[in-house]
Amino acid sequence: xxxxEVEQVVADAGERRFRARQILHWAHARGAESFDTMLDLPxxxxxxxxxxxxxxxxxxxxxxRAADGxxxxxxxxxDGEEIESVIIPADxxxxxxxxxxxxxxxxxxxxxxxxxxxxxxxTASEIVxxxxxxxxxxxxxxxxxxxxxxxxxxxxxxxxxxxRTLTIMxxxxxxxxxxxxxxxxxxxxxxxxxxxxxxxxxxxxxxxxHATTNELRSRLAPINQRYPLxxxxxxxxxxxxxxxxRIMFEYVMLAGVNDSIADARRLLKLLxxxxxxxxxxxxxxxxxxxxxxxxxxxxxxxQAILKNGNLTATIRESRGLDIAAACGQLYxxxxxxx
Ligand code: SF4
Numbered sequence: 001x002x003x004x005e006v007e008q009v010v011a012d013a014g015e016r017r018f019r020a021r022q023i024l025h026w027a028h029a030r031g032a033e034s035f036d037t038m039l040d041l042p043x044x045x046x047x048x049x050x051x052x053x054x055x056x057x058x059x060x061x062x063x064x065r066a067a068d069g070x071x072x073x074x075x076x077x078x079d080g081e082e083i084e085s086v087i088i089p090a091d092x093x094x095x096x097x098x099x100x101x102x103x104x105x106x107x108x109x110x111x112x113x114x115x116x117x118x119x120x121x122x123t124a125s126e127i128v129x130x131x132x133x134x135x136x137x138x139x140x141x142x143x144x145x146x147x148x149x150x151x152x153x154x155x156x157x158x159x160x161x162x163x164r165t166l167t168i169m170x171x172x173x174x175x176x177x178x179x180x181x182x183x184x185x186x187x188x189x190x191x192x193x194x195x196x197x198x199x200x201x202x203x204x205x206x207x208x209x210h211a212t213t214n215e216l217r218s219r220l221a222p223i224n225q226r227y228p229l230x231x232x233x234x235x236x237x238x239x240x241x242x243x244x245x246r247i248m249f250e251y252v253m254l255a256g257v258n259d260s261i262a263d264a265r266r267l268l269k270l271l272x273x274x275x276x277x278x279x280x281x282x283x284x285x286x287x288x289x290x291x292x293x294x295x296x297x298x299x300x301x302x303q304a305i306l307k308n309g310n311l312t313a314t315i316r317e318s319r320g321l322d323i324a325a326a327c328g329q330l331y332x333x334x335x336x337x338x
Contacts, residue, residue: 002164003173013048023049024173031132033057058129063137070320075133077102077126081119083152085130087137087144088319095146096134100127100162101153106187108221110210110252112286113152122153124164131175147177150185150206156192166200179203185250190227190235197240206248206279207236211258212266220258229270237274246275246312252283253294253302264305277312284318 001009006020022040026032033056035041035049049055061082062074071087086097103116134144147169149155155162162184168174169182179202186193187208197205211217217224224232236247249271253259271278280303283293294302299315306313 002167003171009049009053010045013045015042015045019045021173027055028168028173028175031057031135057136058126058133060133060136066320066322068319071137072320072324073130073133073137075130077122083122083126083130085134085151086320087134089139089142090319093145094138094142095148096131096144097148097151098127098130099151099153100149100155100158104153105157106154106221106223108187108208108210110220110254110283110289110291112289115288116152118153121158121161124161124168127161127165128168128175131169146181146183148183148185148206150183154187154189155184156186156189156196159192159195163196163199166203170200170203183248187221187223188227188232189223190232193235194239201240202242204245204248205239205241206250207232209249209251209267209278210254212263212270216258220254233270233274236276241275246277249276249278250281251278252281253299254283255292255294255298257291259294259298259302261301261305264302268306268309268311271311272309277314278306279314279316281316282318284321286324 003020003024006023007017010017010019010023019041023038026038032038035046035053035055038046041049059076060073061076062072064072066072069089073085073087075083075085077083081102083099083102085099088095088097099122101121102119104111104113105118107114131144131147138144149162166179166182166184169177170179179200183204183206184196185206185208193205193207196203208221209217210220211224211229214224214228214230217229239247241247251258251267267278280299282299283291285291285293303313303315
């Protein structure tokens with residue numbers, strides 16, 4: 001809940017509004033799992049809250065740990081659905097990759113989650129709950145520093161709940177996380193991208209591009225038929241990006257599909273008018289997929305062309321491959337047989 005909503009609850013119970021911030025402090029800063037522990041609240045208010053609301057942590061059914069320290073959490077929701085979140089430690093950063101939907105309707109060809117179809121949107125509490133569940137699985141001395149909406153689902157297709165989540169995450173009465181530490185990744189829902197940056201200034205946007213022609217992009221990411229490349233890039237050019245910030249574009253490297261020298265040159269041309277940087281991603285195969293990852297030499301040659309054209313191009317090394325936690329592999333085990 002937001003602070004306004006909790007203030008209303010408190011007022012309805014005949015208490016003073018400052019109690020709302022006390023309650024939220026217990027929930028977010030102290031991780032309270034029961035109203036009974038909120039001992040600085042009047043007993044009558046605690047009883048009122050207990051009667052009408054629930055507070056608690058999501059249940060994690062499985063945690064798998066990869067050799068590289070990546071941890072995949074399978075979180076069981078109240079209705080029995082399961083979602084995945086991934087903790088990715090790297091140097092001083094610990095990134096949490098979060099899900100926004102159960103499954104996804106966007107049907108990207110290279111993505112395992114797409115095979116599930118969309119089961120349902122997550123609530124804000126289920127999205128925020130992933131942070132609490134992840135905190136439980138941190139090693140001693142670890143702290144979550146970055147949050148990326150790159151797990152299951154297209155976050156901008158669950159827009160109202162995403163905004164509610166981001167409000168809770170970034171508000172000082174909530175989790176007090178700087179928007180600069182949060183990245184929302186989208187396959188390119190243009191109207192929602194524009195609204196997001198207006199509503200949550202400073203949040204980072206990552207746009208999944210994956211192709212340099214409409215023909216190929218429509219195959220790999222069918223949403224391109226609705227929002228074609230030229231419209232997507234024109235929209236990106238006009239986004240209110242903060243000075244010194246750039247939009248991250250993501251490009252999954254598929255052998256013989258989108259990894260040629262000609263592709264790299266076209267990509268350079270497409271991104272030249274933008275404040276952009278690009279992340280090249282090794283493709284992670286999953287059962288039933290006919291696509292293959294580009295060899296490292298091809299990825300490096302692709303990167304070299306972009307760099308020579310003055311585009312910041314990084315290669316994202318796959319993490320957590322041995323526990324199927326890498327990009328595109330998030331596909332709740334329960335659905336594998338479906
Ligand atoms: S890549 Fe993202 S948007 Fe595309 S199907 Fe997978 S989860 Fe959905």
